[in-house]
Amino acid sequence: MTELNYQSAGVDLKLYEQAMQRLPGLMSKTRTPGVMDLPGGFAGLFHLAGRREWKDPVLVSGTDGVGTKIKLAIMMQQFDTIGIDLVAMCVNDCLCLGATPLFFLDYIAMGKDNPALLEQLVTGVSNGCLQSEAALLGGETAIMPDLYADGDFDMAGFCVAAADRSELVSGKERITAGDVLIGVPSSGFHSNGYSLIRKVVFEHAGLTPSDEIASLSCTVGDVLLTPTRIYAKTVADVITGIGNESVHGIAHITGGGICENLERVLPDNVAAEIKKDGWQMSPVFDWLQQLGDVKTDEMYRVFNMGLGLIIAVPPQHADAVIAATSTDEFPASVIGEVKAAEGSPTATLV
Numbered sequence: 401m402t403e404l405n406y407q408s409a410g411v412d413l414k415l416y417e418q419a420m421q422r423l424p425g426l427m428s429k430t431r432t433p434g435v436m437d438l439p440g441g442f443a444g445l446f447h448l449a450g451r452r453e454w455k456d457p458v459l460v461s462g463t464d465g466v467g468t469k470i471k472l473a474i475m476m477q478q479f480d481t482i483g484i485d486l487v488a489m490c491v492n493d494c495l496c497l498g499a500t501p502l503f504f505l506d507y508i509a510m511g512k513d514n515p516a517l518l519e520q521l522v523t524g525v526s527n528g529c530l531q532s533e534a535a536l537l538g539g540e541t542a543i544m545p546d547l548y549a550d551g552d553f554d555m556a557g558f559c560v561a562a563a564d565r566s567e568l569v570s571g572k573e574r575i576t577a578g579d580v581l582i583g584v585p586s587s588g589f590h591s592n593g594y595s596l597i598r599k600v601v602f603e604h605a606g607l608t609p610s611d612e613i614a615s616l617s618c619t620v621g622d623v624l625l626t627p628t629r630i631y632a633k634t635v636a637d638v639i640t641g642i643g644n645e646s647v648h649g650i651a652h653i654t655g656g657g658i659c660e661n662l663e664r665v666l667p668d669n670v671a672a673e674i675k676k677d678g679w680q681m682s683p684v685f686d687w688l689q690q691l692g693d694v695k696t697d698e699m700y701r702v703f704n705m706g707l708g709l710i711i712a713v714p715p716q717h718a719d720a721v722i723a724a725t726s727t728d729e730f731p732a733s734v735i736g737e738v739k740a741a742e743g744s745p746t747a748t749l750v
Contacts, residue, residue, distance in 0.1 A: 410545030412513045419515035419541065426519075426526040430536040434502060444537035446503050448562060458568060460499035460561040464489035465554065468594040472624050474551060476609045479517055481627045482555065483524020484531070485591045488628035489654070490559035491532045492708070495635045496650040496665070498569030499561035501534035507556040508541050511548030521555065524627075531630040534559065571649025571665030571712060575738060579648050579712045581662075581672060583679045583735035584725045586708035589688075590628040592655040593702040597624065600692030616683060623684050629708050629730070637724040642717045649712035653704040659747040660701075662710055666745030670738050673750050674710075678735035681706035700749060712738060 406413055434450025448457055466485045473482045483506070491501050506525050508518065518541060529536045548554070563569075589597060601607050601620060609621030616623060639647055649665040662672055685706060689699050699705060713721050718734055725732040736750075 410512065411543045415513035415515065416541075416543060419513060419518045422515055422519040423522055423539075426522050427536045427538075429526055430529040430534065432502075432533065432535045435535045435537065444503065444505070446535065446537060446560075448502075451500060451502060451562070454562065454564055456565040457562050458565050460494045460497045460563060460568075461559065462490045462493035462561075463556065463558045464493065465556045466591050468598065469591050469624075470554065471598060472594065472609070472621070474553075476621045476625060478621070478625060479520035480523050481625055483521050483526070484528040484627040484630070485524075486555050486557040487525055487528025487532055487534075487559070488630045489591050490557045491528070491534065491561075492628075492631055492652045494559050494561040495631055496569070496652050497561070497563060498567055498635070498639060498644060498647060498650070499563040500636075501532045501559055501561045501632055503535040503537040503560055504529050504532070505537055505558040506539040507558075508539065508553060509544055509548060509555075510541075510553035511543070511545050512550045513543055517553070521553070525557070528630060532559075532632045534561075534632075567644045569644070569647050569650055571651070572667040574648035575665065575667055575670065575712045576648065577670055577738055577740040578715065579738040580715045580718045580734050581674065581736040581738065582711045582713060582718065582721045582725060582732055583707045584631065584634060584709040584711065584732050585629075585679065585730035586653070586682070586704045586706055587629045587730070588623065588626040588682055588684050590654070590704055590708065592704065594624075596694075596702055597688065600688060600694065605691050613687060615687060623687075631709055634709070634725050638711060638721055641720050641724045642713065646713055646717050647711065648714070651710045653707045653710060655702070657701050657703060658705060658707060658710070659749065662747040663745050665712075666738070666747065668745060669740065669742055670745055671741035672736060672738050672745070672747040674736035674747060676749050679706060679733050680731060707735070710735070
């Protein structure tokens with residue numbers, strides 16, 4: 401009779417151990433002064449005072465995944481950037497509170513032990529943490545052959561950040577009529593809308609990841625796997641440049657588009673007007689819209705349309721914020737303003 405064991409059930413503990421041995425080096429690269437050693441511990445330790453002196457610290461946390469962008473990584477068999485997206489989606493949310501990222505945890509689930517795949521995934525997570533100046537403090541790898549087919553996987557991430565209570569950037573408490581809105585460019589689609597993207601690109605247009613896009617001078621895969629921008633340094637530079645109290649609100653533009661995400665930070669009795677011609681939109685959005693004949697309203701409802709963050713500040717600080725948030729590749733600009741209104745907050749494209 402065949403002996404039953406964990407390996408026969410689909411989990412190879414020796415292979416799992418090999419995978420785990422590849423991760424400590426990737427974690428150590430992200431070590432920050434707050435990380436406390438705990439060899440063999442069941443959890444990670446982080447000392448708040450390791451990052452800065454806090455007067456009245458508040459922990460800020462966020463969790464997210466990468467969505468169906470993972471399917472594209474599997475199609476292309478390229479796994480070393482999807483972890484950057486994972487970190488970005490969590491960290492950028494915490495930055496909207498003006499918080500300093502402290503540490504990050506990941507959860508990776510797959511159907512079969514695969515040390516090489518796991519190493520590539522965590523390489524991306526490690527690189528994202530370096531961009532965020534957050535420590536990769538720990539994580540979990542779950543092997544579940546009955547839930548995931550061989551070659552499939554999923555990822556989730558968890559960021560913990562901190563801010564002094566008085567320094568929390570709450571748009572609903574700070575944003576006021578007269579504020580200007582600064583648009584900080586995205587690097588492309590980031591990690592939202594990929595179910596529609598895949599339907600347009602692969603099912604409707606019949607393209608493959610290796611196909612060249614003449615108008616963009618790159619391949620389909622290059623465009624669609626471009627990692628999400630991480631705005632940790634951008635937000636820190638803004639706060640350093642104009643002072644925390646002058647940063648009235650920050651919106652991370654993700655699923656739901658520009659208006660829906662901006663409305664989340666607006667207080668009652670104001671209306672935000674965003675000029676459609678106020679920023680330099682990446683040509684990847686025109687390419688996708690034309691490829692699938694997607695209606696303009698749907699594009700703005702689903703995608704970030706070239707904006708990764710919107711920052712609300714008093715008008716006298718607009719130039720300083722633009723300087724702090726611009727690069728040669730990603731120039732920021734004034735994209736609108738906040739006006740007095742009555743009732744629930746609204747954001748409108750004009």
